[in-house]
Amino acid sequence: xxxxxxxxxxxGKARKHQEAAKKKTKISNAEIKPAPVSLFDYExxxxxxxxxxxxxxxxxxxxxxSILGGKEEVSILVTVSKDPESEWANHIxxxxxxxxxxxxxxxxxxxxxxxxxxxxxxxxxxxxxxxEKINKIKVVE
Numbered sequence: 001x002x003x004x005x006x007x008x009x010x011x012g013k014a015r016k017h018q019e020a021a022k023k024k025t026k027i028s029n030a031e032i033k034p035a036p037v038s039l040f041d042y043e044x045x046x047x048x049x050x051x052x053x054x055x056x057x058x059x060x061x062x063x064x065x066s067i068l069g070g071k072e073e074v075s076i077l078v079t080v081s082k083d084p085e086s087e088w089a090n091h092i093x094x095x096x097x098x099x100x101x102x103x104x105x106x107x108x109x110x111x112x113x114x115x116x117x118x119x120x121x122x123x124x125x126x127x128x129x130x131x132e133k134i135n136k137i138k139v140v141e
């Protein structure tokens with residue numbers, strides 16, 4: 001079996017990768033990125049959910065948390081509707097003007113499904129900022 005590049009017989013790794021590992025380069029301060037801001041974590045997600053539930057001005061609001069990916073990847077799922085539950089045709093959420101929104105720990109807020117409601121993806125600075133932006137969601141007729 002031949003390899004396109006020379007390999008070390010002991011480790012089986014390409015020699016150029018070993019040489020690159022030997023050359024340890026220093027990282028300048030300009031290359032160091034600041035730690036991402038976290039709106040909430042696993043311990044504070046319940047407080048964030050309460051703030052969202054109380055702060056959103058919609059007739060129907062459902063707020064849930066998800067730990068899919070582990071406790072360090074906790075996120076919040078929000079469902080809102082501009083119509084009260086009693087006005088939904090056949091009592092089905094999808095028959096109302098609704099949106100489902102995903103809020104990540106780093107502040108990324110994105111609408112992933114909805115009907116007649118439109119919101120652009122944005123990066124929230126705080127829970128209060130996220131509430132303010134969601135309350136300004138547009139109705140598309």
